[in-house]
Structures are given as structure tokens and as C-alpha cells.
Amino acid sequence: MEKNEKKYVTYGSCCPGTPGAKKDITTCCFMLAPMTDRFVDVILEGLKKVDTSRVWTETDRMGTTYRGRRDDVIDAVEACFVHAWQRDVHMTMEMTLTKGCPGDSDCDFKLSDLEEKANAAGIRDIHFPADCRWSLYPLGTDQYMKGIADVVNHSIDLGLYRRTGHAGTILQGDVQDLFAYFSWVFRWCEQHFSHFVMEISWSVNSPTPEE
Amino acid sequence: MEKNEKKYVTYGSCCPGTPGAKKDITTCCFMLAPMTDRFVDVILEGLKKVDTSRVWTETDRMGTTYRGRRDDVIDAVEACFVHAWQRDVHMTMEMTLTKGCPGDSDCDFKLSDLEEKANAAGIRDIHFPADCRWSLYPLGTDQYMKGIADVVNHSIDLGLYRRTGHAGTILQGDVQDLFAYFSWVFRWCEQHFSHFVMEISWSVNSPTPEE
Numbered sequence: 001m002e003k004n005e006k007k008y009v010t011y012g013s014c015c016p017g018t019p020g021a022k023k024d025i026t027t028c029c030f031m032l033a034p035m036t037d038r039f040v041d042v043i044l045e046g047l048k049k050v051d052t053s054r055v056w057t058e059t060d061r062m063g064t065t066y067r068g069r070r071d072d073v074i075d076a077v078e079a080c081f082v083h084a085w086q087r088d089v090h091m092t093m094e095m096t097l098t099k100g101c102p103g104d105s106d107c108d109f110k111l112s113d114l115e116e117k118a119n120a121a122g123i124r125d126i127h128f129p130a131d132c133r134w135s136l137y138p139l140g141t142d143q144y145m146k147g148i149a150d151v152v153n154h155s156i157d158l159g160l161y162r163r164t165g166h167a168g169t170i171l172q173g174d175v176q177d178l179f180a181y182f183s184w185v186f187r188w189c190e191q192h193f194s195h196f197v198m199e200i201s202w203s204v205n206s207p208t209p210e211e
Numbered sequence: 212m213e214k215n216e217k218k219y220v221t222y223g224s225c226c227p228g229t230p231g232a233k234k235d236i237t238t239c240c241f242m243l244a245p246m247t248d249r250f251v252d253v254i255l256e257g258l259k260k261v262d263t264s265r266v267w268t269e270t271d272r273m274g275t276t277y278r279g280r281r282d283d284v285i286d287a288v289e290a291c292f293v294h295a296w297q298r299d300v301h302m303t304m305e306m307t308l309t310k311g312c313p314g315d316s317d318c319d320f321k322l323s324d325l326e327e328k329a330n331a332a333g334i335r336d337i338h339f340p341a342d343c344r345w346s347l348y349p350l351g352t353d354q355y356m357k358g359i360a361d362v363v364n365h366s367i368d369l370g371l372y373r374r375t376g377h378a379g380t381i382l383q384g385d386v387q388d389l390f391a392y393f394s395w396v397f398r399w400c401e402q403h404f405s406h407f408v409m410e411i412s413w414s415v416n417s418p419t420p421e422e
Contacts, residue, residue: 008364009375012357027377029344031412033244033303040418061419062344062412065377092244094305094412096346098378102356108377133240133273135307137348137408139355145313146223153219164220166238166276166319167309167408197348197378199410201242201273201305207251208272 014102016140017194021104023111026070026186028077030095031063032084042091046084050076051119054112063094067109070099070186071117078179079119082126085175085204093202097186100195102140130178132171134200136185138193147192151185168201175204225313227351228405232315234322237281237397239288241306242274243295253302257295261287262330265323274305278320281310281397282328289390290330293337296386296415304413308397311406313351341389343382345411347396349404358403362396379412386415 014020034042047064055068055076064080066073074097081093136151138144152169155161160173160181171178182200189196225231245253258275266279266287275291277284285308292304347362349355363380366372371384371392382389393411400407 006367008367009360011360011363014356016353016356029376029378031303031344031414033246035244035246035248035250037246037248039246039301060422061342061417062376062381062414067377090250092242092305094303096378096410101378103359103375104377131272133242135408137350139348139350140353142227142351144350145225145227148314149220149222152222156217156219164314165240165273166278166315167240167307167312170273197346199307203242203273206272208270211271 011103016102018102019100019104019194020102021106023106023109024069025067025104025106025109026073026097026099028066028073028095028097029063030077030080030093032080032091032093034084034086034089034091036089042084042086042089046080049083050079052076054110054114054118056108056110058108069111072112074179074183074186075117075119079123081202082123082175085128088205090205090207095200095202096197097182097200098197099190100193102195124176127174127176128204129172130175131203131206132178132200133165133168134171134198135168136189137197137199138189139195139197141193151188154184155181222314227313229313230311230315230405231313232317234317234320235280236278236315236317236320237284237308237310238276238278239284239306239308240274240276241288241291241304243302243304245295245300245302247300253295253297253300257291260294261290263287265321265325265329267319267321269319280322283323285390285394285397286328286330290334292413293334293386296339299416301416301418306411306413307408308393308411309408310401311404313406335387338385338387339415340383341386342414342417343389343411344376344379345382345409346379347400348408348410349400350406350408352404362399365395366392
């Protein structure tokens with residue numbers, strides 16, 4: 001390709017503080033990693049069991065993306081993780097949950113007008129312990145450390161907090177309680193920040209003993 | 212635990228714009244996920260082959276952390292990824308590379324005064340293609356979108372850019388070229404931002420065909 005034919009990106013023309021999408025769109029990108037020779041089946045079975053009728057979805061080499069209403073997106077990714085979980089398989093999941101990017105736009109989304117969540121009833125009786133390392137990144141504001149402390153302190157109140165690691169907070173608890181907490185954090189952030197990103201690394205059935 | 216005995220975190224007393232660590236410390240937290248029944252051996256063999264004499268290191272249930280000089284930390288995590296790579300194993304690695312957090316402190320680090328990198332000579336002839344989904348989060352500034360566009364455009368110049376995904380940029384290339392690019396981005400960010408985080412999801416040997 002000739003130099004003068006290159007198509008450069010121009011996020012610099014975005015307006016920080018103003019979400020690029022005008023509609024109320026939440027994005028979740030995630031990547032399951034079941035550490036077993038049967039990884040293809042585990043991932044595809046998990047994805048297949050999710051009712052994705054209320055979110056836009058795409059799966060490629062780098063994982064799966066859901067876009068839609070906040071509650072529908074979180075419901076769908078929780079369902080995928082819970083359905084992929086197997087008692088004897090160590091699995092991690094990297095999950096990015098975000099809203100308000102100035103570079104986003106009103107494309108690739110579904111906004112349902114149905115009240116109840118599509119997957120909640122089917123997964124609410126499935127419980128297992130999970131470990132998380134997670135970080136919150138509120139963008140475009142210098143008041144971010146106070147906000148991070150406020151949401152971390154809520155995890156202390158809920159009994160999910162284990163410790164503050166380098167570059168992230170370590171949580172542990174029942175998968176349902178952890179997803180409920182992250183859903184609370186997301187709603188909290190919607191009230192306080194124009195653009196924010198939650199990066200959550202999940203781990204289940206780790207053979208490494210706890211400290 | 213009684214409510215009044217709870218130990219809350221107080222990042223809110225940090226000073227945004229001022230790194231908490233006064234020394235020149237880079238942090239990398241990463242989690243390897245080889246999708247094979249032999250995952251324990253693959254991870255431990257990879258970790259063992261890294262010369263960690265120039266970084267502080269800790270491995271627990273949530274992965275491994277290296278802290279030290281920028282070049283030593285990036286050299287060590289690249290060596291771990293390259294040594295863990297196996298021709299027939301699909302593997303992902305989630306990697307957080309960061310500097311300047313107001314909540315950081317001068318603890319858990321090693322700052323070597325040796326010029327050359329510990330692992331570079333041992334890995335420079337190992338080449339394989341890798342896919343990445345990555346995001347840059349400059350914190351505490353409203354000028355972040357322009358900075359992100361500038362570094363993404365450099366990946367276009369280098370021929371590593373594939374496309375802009377939802378909530379991240381998709382890169383593809385030789386593992387050595389990708390690490391060299393991320394090292395360049397890190398140095399660029401040191402010049403432009405007080406606190407920044409790079410989140411990089413790596414994938415090798417994916418059985419999913421390219422679009």
C-alpha cells in the first residue's frame with residue numbers, strides 16, 4: 001500500500017466528555033480460555049446456551065462481543081461464563097465492559113424493550129466460587145482515584161474483597177455475587193463518569209493453592 | 212468482622228497527576244492460558260525459562276507480576292510468552308502494562324543498573340505469528356483520544372494494524388514486532404501521560420479461521 005493511501009484513524013477529532021454513541025449502548029468483549037484439550041467444545045457449548053435475542057453479538061478469533069442495554073449485556077456474558085463452567089476444568093475469562101467512549105458510534109447494537117432478562121432465570125441456581133482480578137478505568141477525569149476507592153470499598157462491605165494487588169483489586173466469591181457486584185459498579189459509574197472501562201480477569205478451578 | 216473494624220481503601224487521598232511511586236517502576240501483571248490438558252507444565256516451563264534476575268516477581272492464583280525498569284519488565288514478559296508458546300497449543304495471554312498510578316508506592320520492585328536486557332539474546336530468533344486485541348487507557352487527562360489515535364496510527368505505519376474493534380484495536384504480526392511496538396507505545400506514553408495502562412489480550416494458534 002502506498003503511504004498516501006493509508007487510512008489513518010482520527011479519534012483525535014472525537015469530543016472527550018461526550019459519548020460517541022447517542023443511544024444507550026453497553027459493550028462487552030470477552031475471551032473464554034478453558035485449559036483442556038476439549039477447549040473448542042467447552043467454548044462453543046457455552047456460547048450456544050446463551051439466549052442472545054436481546055443483544056447484538058459477534059464471535060471471531062479474538063473472542064465474543066455483545067452490545068445492547070446494560071442489563072441485557074451483563075446477563076448474556078454471565079450466562080456464557082456460567083454455562084461454559086465445568087466442575088473439573090480450570091478456565092479463565094478476560095472481560096472488558098465499557099460505555100461512553102467518544103470514539104463509539106450508533107452501530108452494531110440491539111436495544112430490547114422487554115423488561116425481564118433473557119438468561120437470569122436459567123442460571124440463577126448455578127453457583128460456584130470464582131476469583132477475579134479487576135480494574136476500573138474512568139477516562140477523561142482527574143477525579144478517578146476517589147471513584148475507584150468508593151467502588152472497591154463497596155466490595156469490602158459485601159465480603160468479596162481479598163486484597164489490593166499491583167494494578168488491580170483481587171476479589172473472591174460466588175459467581176452470582178460477583179456478577180451482581182460488577183453490575184452495581186457499572187450502574188454506579190453511569191451516574192459518575194461519561195466514559196469508563198471495567199477490565200475483569202476471571203478464574204475458576206485454579207490448581208494453585210490460595211496464599 | 213465488626214463494621215467499625217473494616218479496613219477501607221483510601222485511594223481518594225492520592226494526588227491524581229502525581230505517580231505514587233517516586234522511583235521509575237513499571238508494572239506488568241499477566242496470566243497465561245494454554246488450552247491443553249498439560250496447561251500446568253506449559254505455564255511452569257515458560258515461567259522457569261525466564262531470567263528474572265532484573266525484576267521483582269510474584270506468582271499466585273491470578274497470574275504473575277513483574278516490577279522493575281520498563282525495558283527489563285517488557286523483556287521478561289516477552290520471554291515468558293515466547294518460552295510458553297508451543298507449535299500445537301492454542302494459548303491466550305492477558306497482560307496489563309502500567310506506570311504512574313497515584314495509588315502505587317515504592318514497594319515490591321527491583322531496579323537493575325545493568326545495560327543489556329537479560330532475555331533478549333535468548334529469544335530473538337524465535338518467531339511466530341500472534342493476534343492481539345489491545346487498548347490504551349491514559350488516566351487523569353481529557354486529551355486521551357488524540358494520544359490513542361497517534362499510537363494506533365503508528366501500528367498502521369508498521370503494518371501491524373488489522374482493524375478497530377469495539378473497545379479495542381486488533382493487531383496481527385510476528386511476536387517480536389508486536390512486542391517492539393508495545394515497547395515503543397510505552398515509551399511514547401511515558402513522554403505524554405503521567406498515568407497510563409495498556410491492556411493487551413494475546414492469542415496464538417487459534418483454530419478459528421480469519422475473517
